[in-house]
Amino acid sequence: MGKVEPAKTKTYPTRFFAWPVKGEIDLTGNFGEIRTNHFHSGLDIRTNRGQVGVPVYASGEGYITRINVSTTGYGKAVYICHPNGYTTVYGHLMLFAGEIQAYTLQQHYAQKRAQFELYPDTNLLKVKRGDLIAYSGNTGGSAGPHLHFEIRDTKTSDALNPLLFGLKLKDYAKPFIKEITLFGLDASNRILTGTYRQSHFLRKGKNISKHNLVVSPGNYAFGADWADYLHEGGFRMGIPYAELWVNNQKIFTQKIERLAFNDWRMVNCHLDYPMQEIKNKRIIKLFRDDGNTLDFYPETINKGKLRIEAGKTYQVKLRIKDFAEHQDSIEFAVLGKIGNSPDDPKEAVLSMQTENGVHNKFYPNKNNEIELKGELEGLKVIIPKGVLYDTIHFYMAKSKQTQNEKTIWEVMNSSIPVHDSLTLIYTPKQAINIPHHYVMVRLSSSGAKKPEPGKWNGESYIAKAKMLGQFYIDVDMEAPIMTNFSGKGVKFQAMVSDNLSGLKEIRVFLDDQWILTEYDPKTNIMSGLIPDVYLKEDNTIRIILTDNCGNSSVFNQTIQR
Ligand SMILES: [Zn+2]
DSSP states (O other), X not given: OOOOOOSOOSOOOSSSOOOSSOSSOOEEEOTTOEETTEEOOSEEEOOTTTOSOOEEEXXXXXXXXXXXXXXXXXXXXXXXXXXXXXXXXXXXXXXXXXXXXXXXXXXXXXXXXXXXXXXXXXXXXXXOXXXXXXXXXXXXXXXXXXXXXXXEETTTOOEEOGGGGTOOOOOOOOOEEEEEEEEEOOHHHHHHHSOOEEEEEEEETTEESSSEEXXXXXXXXXXXXXXXXXXXXXXXXXXXXXEXXXXXXXXXXXXXXXXOGGGGGGHHHHBTHHHHHHHOOOOEESSOOTTOOOSOOSSOSGGGOEEEOTTOEEEEEEEEEOXXXXXXXEEEEEEEOSSOOOBOOOOOOOOEEOSSEEEEEEOTTSOEEEEEOOSSEEEEEEEOTTSBSSOEEEEEEEEEEEETTEEEEEESOXXXXXXXXXXXXXXXXXXXXXXXXXXXEEEOTTSOEEEEOEEEXXXXXXXXXXXXXXXXXXXXXXXXXXXXXXXXXXXXXXXXXXXXXXXXXXXXXXXXXEEOEEEETTTTEEEEEOOGGGOXXXXXXXXXXXXXXXXXXXXXXXXBO
């Protein structure tokens, strides 16, 4: 059995960057770990046991190349471009510091915009290593206070594991293989249902619960569930390195050190997506789907898939390794049953129409279209080239269930991942007078309503979605609401929300003067600070809330002195 390959094949500057926060470093997330719909592209640094407001320092000298303020994604974020070809990113910040904060505030008022991306001139905001740049927070799509820290290749925007740059991190714990999955690669099964046949074997000591697996001859592949921690009671980390050996031959390698900008979402075919969507269980595939173009698999034979012949034995070994070189491994044998004929792929059913639905074979490398016509309304779905990860037997049908007496369409099902948006085109047969109040709604597997706002083009309503599943058309006539307003001195705060299509815009004015507000969709809290220069005797602010269907509400509120 060979030794695990050395992890670092390229050299990176190991003395240039420093940790962006002071004190001992603990992580709540690491590079390349699996998140919902993306690979994690940096390190999540724990801030003062989960508090906001921890000072954040420039990791190296350079200049501020970009400032983001958003209610989603990285929230408030700073990008520093360094002379050595790398860019550092600091995300989910509460507040910028010093000149960066002054410049951003001035731009908010100059542009009268609460959310934007700024690209300051290279000479404007220079920093030295260790300069205070911001305070940590929980803004944007963050699930708890921490600092998201990233190192990118400036030219390509590829994210790199920051630990490749010599940042020291204490790691006391070994990774651990918990479970092995055997996937039966029977193509007809997969294409018809979108799910591979699979069996799960729990770990038992150095082996798995069944030492020898006896299977019908055919095509198979492996998957695994594993875990790693930095220390006892710490957060779960992803594992960058794995190797799968069969009969002393390495057939699959996973090596996650660099993440291309367009590949983040491809996590959905790196893991067994249906298992995650249906059972909330994460199994990493030790093989590669046809539409998987990630470059995480440097040494792979037959995409990691294995042909098992009758009467033959296959010695399988899986070895995993964390960044601190701690390892774990597991060994077992797979036997091909004698006397069984191979369990081989069958060709899927071709396109057909049934009473309620249509079926068609869809391909990852083609533009695919499917249409369901009806007496009152029709729905057409377009899935462009590059959106599917594998060949799928696709179907679309009218559900027997309805939502508020409206038709629900089953567009395949939510256990099939998509890499990018699909287009849904809804065409009613009769003229309607409120088309701009339409909203396409996706029903999640838990029954939650997710608006997928679209546009009316004169005869059809066109929406985009990044998931398959159940959809229906609803009408949003209700304006957003505001509750719990409070205002004193220069501060004001309120709860704001919308019933269906979602808040699109919050605008606040004092007389005719635009006032900067912050809004956090996680808590529905809107807040702001009135600049001293605008304060008068009577400070009544006007708050205008608009949803994605254009419904607006206006509130006048007095701020106490
Ligand atoms: Zn993060």
